[in-house]
Amino acid sequence: MTTPLLEIQDLRVxxxxxxxxxxAVRGVTLQLNRGEILGIVxxxxxxxxxxxxxxxxLVPSPGVVTAxxxxxxxxxxxxxxxxxxxxxxxxxxxxIFQDPATSLNPVYTIGTQIDxxxxxxxxxxxxxxxxxxxxxxxxxxxxxxxRVFDTYPHQLSGGMQQRVMxxxxxxxxxxxxxxxxxxxxxxxxxQAQILTLLDRLRRQRGLAIILISHNLGVVSQTCxxxxxxxxxxxxxxxxxxxxLQTPAHPYARALIASMVRSGHRKEPLKVLSGSGPAPGTIPxxxxxxxxCVMRVDRCLTDTPELIQFGERSVACLRAHxxxxxx
Amino acid sequence: MTEELLSVSGLIKEYRNSSGAPIRALDGVDxxxxxxxxxxxxxxxxxxxxxxxxxxxxAVTPTSGSVRFQGEEISSLRxxxxxxxxxxxxxxxxxPATSLDPRMRVADIIxxxxxxxxxxxxxxxxxxxxxxxxxxxxRPAVLQQRPMELSGGQAQRVAIxxxxxxxxxxxxxxxxxxxxxxxxxxxxLNLLLELQHQLSLSYLLISHDLDVVEHLSDTIAVMYLGRxxxxxxxxxxxxxxxxxxxxxxxxxxxxLDPAARRKRIVLTGDVQSSLLDMxxxxxxxxxxxxxxxxxxxxxxxxxxxxxxxxxxxxxxxxFSEQVALAAPSGFNET
Amino acid sequence: MTTSQxxxxxxxxxxxxxxxxxxxxxxxxxxxxxxxLFIVAAAVMCALFAPWLAPHPxxxxxxxxxxxxxxxxxxxxxxxxxxxxxxxxxxxxxxxxPSLLMALxxxxxxxxxxVPIGAVAGYFGGWLDEALMRVTDIFLAFTxxxxxxxxASALGPGTGSAVVALGVSWWPWYARLARAQAASxxxxxxxxxxxVIGVRSPTILRRHIIPNLTSPVIxxxxxxxxxxxxxxxGLSFLGLGVQPPTADWGVxxxxxxxxFLGFPWYAAFPGLAIIIVSIGFVLLGDGLRRAFDxxxxxxxx
Numbered sequence: 001m002t003t004p005l006l007e008i009q010d011l012r013v014x015x016x017x018x019x020x021x022x023x024a025v026r027g028v029t030l031q032l033n034r035g036e037i038l039g040i041v042x043x044x045x046x047x048x049x050x051x052x053x054x055x056x057x058l059v060p061s062p063g064v065v066t067a068x069x070x071x072x073x074x075x076x077x078x079x080x081x082x083x084x085x086x087x088x089x090x091x092x093x094x095x096i097f098q099d100p101a102t103s104l105n106p107v108y109t110i111g112t113q114i115d116x117x118x119x120x121x122x123x124x125x126x127x128x129x130x131x132x133x134x135x136x137x138x139x140x141x142x143x144x145x146x147r148v149f150d151t152y153p154h155q156l157s158g159g160m161q162q163r164v165m166x167x168x169x170x171x172x173x174x175x176x177x178x179x180x181x182x183x184x185x186x187x188x189x190x191q192a193q194i195l196t197l198l199d200r201l202r203r204q205r206g207l208a209i210i211l212i213s214h215n216l217g218v219v220s221q222t223c224x225x226x227x228x229x230x231x232x233x234x235x236x237x238x239x240x241x242x243x244l245q246t247p248a249h250p251y252a253r254a255l256i257a258s259m260v261r262s263g264h265r266k267e268p269l270k271v272l273s274g275s276g277p278a279p280g281t282i283p284x285x286x287x288x289x290x291x292c293v294m295r296v297d298r299c300l301t302d303t304p305e306l307i308q309f310g311e312r313s314v315a316c317l318r319a320h321x322x323x324x325x326x
Numbered sequence: 327m328t329e330e331l332l333s334v335s336g337l338i339k340e341y342r343n344s345s346g347a348p349i350r351a352l353d354g355v356d357x358x359x360x361x362x363x364x365x366x367x368x369x370x371x372x373x374x375x376x377x378x379x380x381x382x383x384x385a386v387t388p389t390s391g392s393v394r395f396q397g398e399e400i401s402s403l404r405x406x407x408x409x410x411x412x413x414x415x416x417x418x419x420x421x422p423a424t425s426l427d428p429r430m431r432v433a434d435i436i437x438x439x440x441x442x443x444x445x446x447x448x449x450x451x452x453x454x455x456x457x458x459x460x461x462x463x464x465r466p467a468v469l470q471q472r473p474m475e476l477s478g479g480q481a482q483r484v485a486i487x488x489x490x491x492x493x494x495x496x497x498x499x500x501x502x503x504x505x506x507x508x509x510x511x512x513x514x515l516n517l518l519l520e521l522q523h524q525l526s527l528s529y530l531l532i533s534h535d536l537d538v539v540e541h542l543s544d545t546i547a548v549m550y551l552g553r554x555x556x557x558x559x560x561x562x563x564x565x566x567x568x569x570x571x572x573x574x575x576x577x578x579x580x581x582l583d584p585a586a587r588r589k590r591i592v593l594t595g596d597v598q599s600s601l602l603d604m605x606x607x608x609x610x611x612x613x614x615x616x617x618x619x620x621x622x623x624x625x626x627x628x629x630x631x632x633x634x635x636x637x638x639x640x641x642x643x644x645f646s647e648q649v650a651l652a653a654p655s656g657f658n659e660t
Numbered sequence: 661m662t663t664s665q666x667x668x669x670x671x672x673x674x675x676x677x678x679x680x681x682x683x684x685x686x687x688x689x690x691x692x693x694x695x696x697l698f699i700v701a702a703a704v705m706c707a708l709f710a711p712w713l714a715p716h717p718x719x720x721x722x723x724x725x726x727x728x729x730x731x732x733x734x735x736x737x738x739x740x741x742x743x744x745x746x747x748x749x750x751x752x753x754x755x756x757x758p759s760l761l762m763a764l765x766x767x768x769x770x771x772x773x774x775v776p777i778g779a780v781a782g783y784f785g786g787w788l789d790e791a792l793m794r795v796t797d798i799f800l801a802f803t804x805x806x807x808x809x810x811x812a813s814a815l816g817p818g819t820g821s822a823v824v825a826l827g828v829s830w831w832p833w834y835a836r837l838a839r840a841q842a843a844s845x846x847x848x849x850x851x852x853x854x855x856v857i858g859v860r861s862p863t864i865l866r867r868h869i870i871p872n873l874t875s876p877v878i879x880x881x882x883x884x885x886x887x888x889x890x891x892x893x894g895l896s897f898l899g900l901g902v903q904p905p906t907a908d909w910g911v912x913x914x915x916x917x918x919x920f921l922g923f924p925w926y927a928a929f930p931g932l933a934i935i936i937v938s939i940g941f942v943l944l945g946d947g948l949r950r951a952f953d954x955x956x957x958x959x960x961x
């Protein structure tokens with residue numbers, strides 16, 4: 001079996017702000033294999049964005065990243081200095097963000113921006129770079145790449161801007177792409193286009209993708225595996241269809257059960273009561289316990305570890321009962 | 327037969343773009359909403375649904391056309407006549423973080439409509455506000471807090487309490503759950519359904535989320551570039567569309583069902599590309615059906631009219647019967 | 661509990677809290693802001709409790725003490741004495757009151773006149789906005805100094821005419837600030853919600869627009885206090901502000917000027933007082949601005 005491309009063990013991100021420590025990511029263990037699309041799903045405050053940022057060592061200060069293992073293709077990311085990490089970013093691991101309008105520099109043309117990336121990561125001369133840039137724009141499905149090359153970001157629609165972002169991210173020919181809510185700001189038909197594009201790129205380039213999202217539908221449609229986060233911890237992980245059709249963790253079950261389903265128009269939905277803890281105010285024991293229908297006494301004192309059951313992992317003290325039962 | 331609660335006809339709203347050319351945000355919209363029911367207006371950016379909502383609320387004056395509410399023409403009202411009508415309309419906005427004044431206490435936010443129309447003496451106000459809080463399941467302690475201290479779900483409930491404060495007959499909901507976390511959406515949707523039942527409310531739901539639309543609405547109107555391209559009963563529309571845009575929308579909505587995955591229609595281009603092409607049907611340049619049928623000439627010649635296709639549905643397409651047949655079958659099974 | 665409630669960033673509510681106690685707590689970690697607060701507090705204490713704080717209160721008030729005239733700083737007169745033998749430290753302490761009062765009065769005029777004008781202009785837009793802004797522009801053209809000289813010659817020199825002159829020159833800045841804020845607030849969803857509810861415009865201005873303007877106005881006012889103290893000192897230096905025997909720092913620097921070569925402490929110490937208090941207000945204002953701003957960590961999470 002091939003070694004995973006990205007290996008993360010016990011990732012923690014903490015912010016020390018004004019004398020208080022806020023643990024935003026509390027021990028996440030994941031891996032990404034070549035050519036795989038892994039979804040990281042969670043609601044606001046789950047820590048999913050920071051997990052993605054940590055993979056590129058882009059966590060803003062005063063955030064501190066620690067892990068027992070954080071390697072990319074065998075390279076220890078925690079050990080790298082700034083120059084080392086900068087060499088990796090864009091060249092081997094890349095990232096795209098939610099709002100393309102704010103991620104693109106408004107005062108430079110698209111062509112200039114792609115050229116900038118290419119000049120950092122390749123040795124091509126000016127003309128070769130232009131050819132390469134146009135090829136990238138074609139690859140992401142932009143019609144009339146010559147024209148797009150000379151336009152400014154604000155002249156493009158949201159969907160086209162996101163395609164440009166993807167082109168920029170792939171300019172250095174990376175092996176991993178971290179996509180943080182890439183379609184949240186887009187219309188649903190444009191979203192379908194972008195997700196189809198990502199899948200095509202995965203197949204054509206052997207690209208591995210981490211898709212961070214709060215939209216279970218998007219994840220269901222695109223990802224091979226999914227990891228669900230709650231209050232900074234990983235609560236369930238496994239093959240997408242398995243996790244979403246037969247969730248094991250009580251949070252996953254409650255969340256999926258509360259979703260709108262066709263064929264039950266106007267019927268009351270099953271509600272997951274209460275609300276998640278704010279970062280920094282997480283109680284002892286299991287973070288989900290206060291809202292959990294399966295809670296028992298020890299859930300308030302013991303912190304659940306991630307336990308593996310074949311291809312699935314669940315972090316619940318009563319996990320055995322769940323999966324054996326299923 | 328009694329007149330419908332809300333009836334919009336021939337509504338046109340024209341703007342001028344930077345080069346002076348006219349752009350129609352609304353290009354002849356006809357809709358009706360019956361008492362006690364929910365009409366959803368769906369579409370993507372640039373379709374005109376927001377302009378439509380604003381025209382009904384009086385925030386935007388239409389270029390021409392009529393909006394009749396409770397039997398009264400409201401599209402040209404100004405000043406105090408408009409204020410009177412506004413007392414009978416409720417409005418819930420998308421993001422509760424920005425739709426509530428951060429400096430006001432929840433109790434004052436909910437009381438604002440009542441105070442604005444001077445309907446109740448200060449003494450009785452406390453009781454009314456307490457009743458409203460209870461209707462939306464807000465604990466009394468929340469009344470003294472400020473929006474920043476509330477969770478997303480609580481804040482949206484405050485917005486809903488404010489919208490029903492004067493017991494309006496019609497509430498306009500602009501993407502009421504889009505800004506909320508998944509686990510909270512169910513709470514708010516349940517509340518909206520319950521209130522509709524309890525207070526005999528009618529809803530005009532503006533949304534791009536087809537799952538929510540299917541769940542809440544009785545009728546759906548699908549808009550594209552300022553026109554309604556299809557409208558009819560939710561049940562029927564979701565089972566089989568009569569306009570290629572409708573079927574594309576439903577198909578593009580991601581679902582958890584693995585079976586739905588294989589059958590996606592992916593449109594090419596975007597709204598911008600449609601604008602460049604003003605001859606004939608405004609959807610043509612992105613229309614998958616037009617391609618599939620070998621690019622029939624009629625689509626480039628005339629804009630299809632919105633006509634009755636079945637007892638429950640109207641659609642604006644020259645080939646609407648083909649839509650259900652040609653589309654990948656069975657999106658959103660019941 | 662309130663602190664962590666306020667950190668409910670995970671719910672995506674990212675609003676600036678309006679309460680002062682939060683601001684003071686936030687300032688606690690802001691060193692320069694605290695220094696500013698300290699300095700300003702010290703100046704305010706001097707203004708309020710001069711008779712008890714000054715080592716020689718009578719001299720501070722202006723009672724001469726000729727025998728001790730022009731003494732250098734020493735054990736008895738910590739900062740030396742002036743040409744009338746009065747303790748300079750005491751004079752500086754007593755001078756805090758007129759200096760601060762003048763500064764406060766000017767800024768108050770600026771805010772009370774400027775903010776409503778700007779808010780109305782920004783909220784309504786259109787011809788009202790144009791008209792009000794042109795009026796504002798006219799007043800912007802007046803330089804404080806020229807206006808002060810003109811008013812002094814018309815009404816007689818004194819604190820009153822100085823305050824009026826400065827106030828008239830200052831309010832346009834607040835009008836502009838308020839207008840920009842009001843124009844941006846006008847399109848915010850909660851203002852739109854109020855309009856749709858049917859709230860009347862004056863009420864919207866009073867309950868929604870103006871209260872949400874206060875943060876930038878407070879920051880600007882604090883920074884302006886610093887500027888006004890400098891300009892007011894300048895006016896007093898020219899003899900257009902405070903009249904003897906009342907002391908304010910500007911007058912003291914002016915009087916000390918004549919004796920500067922032999923007895924530098926006379927002008928230096930009041931000058932230092934002006935600088936330090938000015939800096940204090942600037943540091944405090946910057947600290948307040950930082951405290952009112954949204955924290956970056958909240959956005960990230």
